[in-house]
Amino acid sequence: MTEPNHILHFLKRSTEFLEKKGIPNPRVDAEWILSDLLNLPRIKLYAQFETPLTENETKVYRERIVDRGKHKPVAYITGKKGFHKFDFYVNEHVLIPRPETEELVEWFYKNHKGFFGDEAQIKVLDLCTGSGCIGLSLSRLLPNVDVWLSDLSDEALTVAKRNHLTIPNPKKRDVFFLQSDLFQNFPAELTFDVILSNPPYIPISEKDSLMEDVLSYEPHLALFVEDFFGFHQTLLSEAFKKINPKGILLLETHPEYIEELKQMASTLGFPDAEILLDSSAKKRFLLLRKN
Incomplete structure (x- = not known):
């Protein structure tokens, strides 16, 4: 049976992985990393759970989740941090x-x-x-x-x-x-x-x-x-x-x-x-x- 490749599947798997690695807010981090990768507001992930990821998106997302599992901060993974009214x-x-x-x-x-x-x-x-x-x-x-x-x-x-x-x-x-x-x-x-x-x-x-x-x-x-x-x-x-x-x-x-x-x-x-x-x-x- 082919493994699912939609947003909901990857969020669930990533959350489980980060939880095992002792990351404090695994679901939130999994969502932030994916929303950044897809250039999609985090809230909109919930409306597009069935959207499939491309092969390249899957590869990059997995790499970033592995980095987060090593405790690399999300801001360094995405390369940006919101501050006041701006993204730095x-x-x-x-x-x-x-x-x-x-x-x-x-x-x-x-x-x-x-x-x-x-x-x-x-x-x-x-x-x-x-x-x-x-x-x-x-x-x-x-x-x-x-x-x-x-x-x-x-x-x-x-x-x-x-x-x-x-x-x-x-x-x-x-x-x-x-x-x-x-x-x-x-x-x-x-x-x-x-x-x-x-x-x-x-x-x-x-x-x-x-x-x-x-x-x-x-x-x-x-x-x-x-x-x-x-x-x-x-x-x-x-x-x-x-x-x-x-x-x-x-x-x-x-x-x-x-x-x-x-x-x-x-x-x-x-x-x-x-x-x-x-x-x-x-x-x-x-x-x-x-x-």
């Missing part, structure tokens, strides 16, 4: 954008007028940019911004540049790119009104607590710091010099150490510090204003 290209040289970072962008998007008014032209730096999700989103969302993206990794900047070219840019906004270890390669005269950053902030001592999907595939350079407080002292002190008067620094960081970072910031010259909660009520973001 991602590969193993950049972190997969997280919902918390999306919240950081959303918070600034909703609150920037309170700092700079309606018409001010503001200079924004996305420090440790990775895929460019923070800076490129804001470059498309806000009317009066000049945006710089910087990262230590040349490979990450290549991904960010690709996203700049492919994400819709109706206002044809220019974005500037800098390869730098924090602010090391920045021109002395270059300063900003806003610095936003999701830097590496997981202490290396917590490495073994991460899921296999993260630990085996995502770039450790963007995840871990050997010396959490030493790294952040450098970041905060150098950022202070690069922020214009009345400018702000908005930082995503480790909830367990954010109170200490707030105290550190006050000793480095930031008198106005506020801790913001993420949607899980964790102390996730540090807002610093330079008076």
